[in-house]
């Protein structure tokens with residue numbers, strides 16, 4: 605994984621009150637990271653520090669990409685914008701000094717990826733909160749970005765708007781963007797984020813990945829002739845360990861997704877493999893080995 609920005613021992617206080625204490629974290633390319641925590645836990649402060657909008661009292665921010673270009677979208681969404689998306693984005697882009705031709709191409713691209721072409725000429729003041737949120741993100745993306753920082757992008761949106769925005773953020777990630785966002789509720793993020801960082805008492809800790817693939821995988825140990833090719837199995841398995849028992853037989857320990865387990869077992873039987881053990885990966889290793 606390529607790190608794009610790394611924070612080392614970041615601390616911040618306001619009027620003598622410590623908000624962040626010795627926080628270290630990395631943001632990787634093509635990842636969506638969520639910062640979760642209670643009101644006032646320091647999420648926005650940390651976002652602003654990552655985005656270069658606030659300075660830490662101590663610590664180092666190391667940009668691993670020399671041309672790291674960060675877009676920042678604050679929590680507050682302005683409600684009274686009388687322009688249409690086309691007008692608003694065009695004005696904002698012009699203020700940022702983007703050339704006309706480049707700007708129009710970029711607006712077209714953004715309207716497409718945010719699925720907003722039909723609303724191009726409707727006044728933003730008439731938009732739903734979700735659509736306004738999209739406009740704010742598009743504004744932050746008028747310039748090419750590597751990293752997008754979103755403060756509470758999903759808050760106040762109804763379920764449909766949340767899911768719509770999640771889809772958009774997922775396509776932005778697929779197009780190469782990294783995203784750091786804050787959120788109160790982890791359940792909103794289930795299908796979206798790669799990592800969740802919890803901020804509490806000025807410290808950041810990483811929770812188990814929300815995708816929790818560990819719990820949906822099995823570990824299989826089998827013995828198979830050394831002459832047999834494993835090529836057919838490779839799409840399903842991740843090899844953890846492999847050793848020769850003698851010249852003819854090798855033993856493998858592999859993990860396989862729950863849904864691929866039957867296919868794997870069937871393929872192993874066709875290959876005259878001997879299945880020694882099958883257990884969910886969330887069983888402790890010691891328990892696993894005592895089954896021999």
Ligand SMILES: Nc1ncnc2c1ncn2[C@@H]1O[C@H](COP(=O)(O)OP(=O)(O)OP(=O)(O)O)[C@@H](O)[C@H]1O
Pocket residue numbers: 618619623641642643644645646647648649650
């Ligand atoms: N500019 C500031 N001046 C003084 N205190 C500040 C400032 N910015 C934030 N704080 C304080 O720092 C603490 C952390 O604030 P921050 O906004 O980072 O938390 P948060 O987790 O984003 O909260 P919320 O979920 O309510 O948005 C709070 O106690 C807040 O009052």
